[in-house]
Amino acid sequence: MALFLLFLLAFSAVSADEDAFIGVNIGTDLSDMPHPTQVVALLKTQQLQHVRLYNADRGMLLALANTGIRVAISVPNEQLLGIGQSNSTAANWVAQNVVAHYPATNITTICVGSDVLTALPNAARILVTALKFIHSALVASNLDRQIKVSTPLSSSIILDSFPPSQAFFNHSWNPVLVPLLSFLQSSGSYFMLNLYPYYDYMNSNGVIPLDYALFEPLPANKEAVDANTLVHYSNVFDAMIDAAYFAMSFLNFTNIPVMVTESGWPSKGDSNEPDATLENANTYNSNLIRHVLDPNKTGTPKHPGIAVSTYIYELYNEDTKSGPLSEKNWGLFNDNGVPIYTLQLKGSGQAFANDTANQTFCSAKEGADSKMLQAALDWACGPGKVDCAPLLQGQSCYEPDNVAAHATYAFDTYYHLMGRAPGSCDFNGVAAITTTDPSHGSCMFVSSIGNNGTFLNSTASSATDSKASGSPARVTYAGTFFGGIIFMKVLVWLAVIL
Numbered sequence: 001m002a003l004f005l006l007f008l009l010a011f012s013a014v015s016a017d018e019d020a021f022i023g024v025n026i027g028t029d030l031s032d033m034p035h036p037t038q039v040v041a042l043l044k045t046q047q048l049q050h051v052r053l054y055n056a057d058r059g060m061l062l063a064l065a066n067t068g069i070r071v072a073i074s075v076p077n078e079q080l081l082g083i084g085q086s087n088s089t090a091a092n093w094v095a096q097n098v099v100a101h102y103p104a105t106n107i108t109t110i111c112v113g114s115d116v117l118t119a120l121p122n123a124a125r126i127l128v129t130a131l132k133f134i135h136s137a138l139v140a141s142n143l144d145r146q147i148k149v150s151t152p153l154s155s156s157i158i159l160d161s162f163p164p165s166q167a168f169f170n171h172s173w174n175p176v177l178v179p180l181l182s183f184l185q186s187s188g189s190y191f192m193l194n195l196y197p198y199y200d201y202m203n204s205n206g207v208i209p210l211d212y213a214l215f216e217p218l219p220a221n222k223e224a225v226d227a228n229t230l231v232h233y234s235n236v237f238d239a240m241i242d243a244a245y246f247a248m249s250f251l252n253f254t255n256i257p258v259m260v261t262e263s264g265w266p267s268k269g270d271s272n273e274p275d276a277t278l279e280n281a282n283t284y285n286s287n288l289i290r291h292v293l294d295p296n297k298t299g300t301p302k303h304p305g306i307a308v309s310t311y312i313y314e315l316y317n318e319d320t321k322s323g324p325l326s327e328k329n330w331g332l333f334n335d336n337g338v339p340i341y342t343l344q345l346k347g348s349g350q351a352f353a354n355d356t357a358n359q360t361f362c363s364a365k366e367g368a369d370s371k372m373l374q375a376a377l378d379w380a381c382g383p384g385k386v387d388c389a390p391l392l393q394g395q396s397c398y399e400p401d402n403v404a405a406h407a408t409y410a411f412d413t414y415y416h417l418m419g420r421a422p423g424s425c426d427f428n429g430v431a432a433i434t435t436t437d438p439s440h441g442s443c444m445f446v447s448s449i450g451n452n453g454t455f456l457n458s459t460a461s462s463a464t465d466s467k468a469s470g471s472p473a474r475v476t477y478a479g480t481f482f483g484g485i486i487f488m489k490v491l492v493w494l495a496v497i498l
């Protein structure tokens with residue numbers, strides 16, 4: 001009885017007093033991965049408070065410092081064997097990737113491996129040991145209460161998932177799952193699930209209706225009813241989570257909360273993936289966010305009130321992913337931070353500022369070479385025919401008086417003059433599209449909404465699309481920020497205009 005009470009207490013400590021949150025996964029298989037400062041700028045613009053990284057990239061952890069953003073980091077599968085075989089390797093990993101950054105960077109979670117049972121079955125035998133070594137290292141640093149350790153698993157290890165009350169884990173993994181669940185229970189951690197109604201729907205040969213996968217309203221006769229519990233399920237997401245709860249309870253673990261570490265829907269696919277569409281992706285992710293954050297519907301039918309926080313897969317489209325076209329199209333944003341589609345989140349309001357409003361600006365890149373910025377600024381205010389008068393001393397956009405700020409004003413004005421045409425925000429690689437409005441004080445930038453500008457005829461020769469070459473800083477995360485204020489001679493290009 002005492003033990004039972006202890007477990008109950010542990011359970012409520014983990015979940016009951018926490019609200020569910022929405023986070024995003026940040027995959028990095030992009031040919032032009034944004035610099036960490038740009039990633040963080042996007043997160044801030046969209047008011048995203050929770051992210052999951054697939055590694056423990058130092059540049060990202062530094063950029064996330066002092067932002068208030070909660071961070072889940074990962075031990076990549078490639079490093080799993082080493083950590084599972086040596087507690088000192090695990091201790092070094094924690095020292096380098098956690099202790100060195102905490103608490104400035106609010107690391108809340110360590111995901112040890114990813115889909116290990118299905119993606120790297122050879123490492124399954126050391127998986128629990130790896131979790132324990134990482135956890136011991138946290139204990140040694142007195143961080144085990146702040147930082148949870150778990151491992152995201154594919155929902156495909158749950159068999160016969162409908163009805164949920166009859167779901168069970170593939171028995172061949174019980175030798176791993178029993179000690180794993182025991183560890184998660186004793187350490188007060190989560191059962192992490194990668195859950196894709198898209199694939200469940202795709203693989204169901206028409207048994208699962210699209211609307212049921214997309215959280216869309218179903219006619220009562222189409223709702224799925226669990227004949228054993230008489231619970232009605234109106235979406236695949238809830239049914240899969242309850243299947244996980246039942247599968248755990250068949251192994252006698254009844255108090256480990258589920259966290260969804262990945263879920264999403266692709267916005268584009270090959271011809272044999274007809275349901276990977278912009279509209280379905282938008283519907284799924286918008287409904288998912290509203291569902292998770294709905295204070296009146298916290299949890300699932302089996303565990304109402306128990307928050308199921310969820311990380312959306314994923315922030316960016318990953319253009320260098322291999323496999324079917326859908327693999328490259330799970331993102332909410334492209335590499336310029338422009339939304340792929342506008343989420344419909346009316347009323348939920350706790351993540352994604354104003355939905356993902358399609359408002360884009362053209363800005364000088366972080367860390368761009370100041371001489372190149374100056375040259376591009378001169379071009380924009382001269383041959384580019386931008387009216388740069390607001391940059392003159394005493395005018396609205398003179399402050400801050402540095403080349404990056406002035407270039408941003410000129411670049412953005414030019415970009416809108418050109419009707420946001422492809423290639424019109426490049427300037428030999430020193431400019432990039434952003435969703436962050438650079439307006440400040442009385443210096444108002446041209447916004448993309450309700451403004452189609454006046455199209456001027458001008459050669460766009462310096463605005464060719466040289467995106468592929470990129471700048472080394474963006475690729476290497478070197479973090480060469482534009483630090484010094486460079487005063488420039490307004491008169492040089494003023495002469496050109498007049």
Ligand SMILES: *[C@@H]1O[C@H](CO)[C@@H](O)[C@H](O)[C@H]1NC(C)=O
Nearest residue numbers: 086087088089091136137140
């Ligand atoms: C690793 O395990 C050994 C043997 O159990 C123990 O003596 C040692 O203190 C551990 N090292 C760390 C870094 O935890």
Ligand SMILES: *[C@@H]1O[C@H](CO)[C@@H](O)[C@H](O)[C@H]1NC(C)=O
Nearest residue numbers: 068069070103104106107108
């Ligand atoms: C870090 O995140 C946790 C969990 O959300 C929160 O309780 C804590 O206050 C945060 N710490 C800091 C320093 O912001």
Ligand SMILES: *[C@@H]1O[C@H](CO)[C@@H](O)[C@H](O)[C@H]1NC(C)=O
Nearest residue numbers: 117121156159170171172173
């Ligand atoms: C259960 O897991 C084993 C080991 O990965 C696999 O060979 C088998 O096909 C799985 N069973 C089912 C029904 O998926």
Ligand SMILES: *[C@@H]1O[C@H](CO)[C@@H](O)[C@H](O)[C@H]1NC(C)=O
Nearest residue numbers: 174178248249250251252253
């Ligand atoms: C779960 O507990 C019941 C009752 O104590 C026991 O009979 C059963 O064998 C246990 N199942 C597992 C998988 O440990």
Ligand SMILES: *[C@@H]1O[C@H](CO)[C@@H](O)[C@H](O)[C@H]1NC(C)=O
Nearest residue numbers: 290293294295296297347348
């Ligand atoms: C939640 O329920 C309260 C009272 O029952 C109601 O006023 C509120 O509108 C509901 N909120 C949502 C998002 O449905």
Ligand SMILES: *[C@@H]1O[C@H](CO)[C@@H](O)[C@H](O)[C@H]1NC(C)=O
Nearest residue numbers: 338339340341342358359420
């Ligand atoms: C954003 O605007 C561009 C240009 O007007 C348009 O092509 C694109 O489809 C829009 N995207 C969204 C998500 O509305």
Ligand SMILES: *[C@@H]1O[C@H](CO)[C@@H](O)[C@H](O)[C@H]1NC(C)=O
Nearest residue numbers: 353354355357358359437449
């Ligand atoms: C955000 O949405 C509100 C309400 O729809 C609107 O008044 C406001 O102008 C929007 N802000 C931006 C930056 O689009």
Ligand SMILES: *[C@@H]1O[C@H](CO)[C@@H](O)[C@H](O)[C@H]1NC(C)=O
Nearest residue numbers: 419449450451452453454455
């Ligand atoms: C510009 O906007 C006006 C009013 O919204 C519209 O009538 C006009 O067709 C637009 N011009 C272009 C080139 O989009």
Ligand SMILES: *[C@@H]1O[C@H](CO)[C@@H](O)[C@H](O)[C@H]1NC(C)=O
Nearest residue numbers: 385454455456457458459460
């Ligand atoms: C502007 O460009 C268009 C198409 O390129 C051309 O037809 C038109 O004559 C140009 N107008 C001026 C004033 O140069």
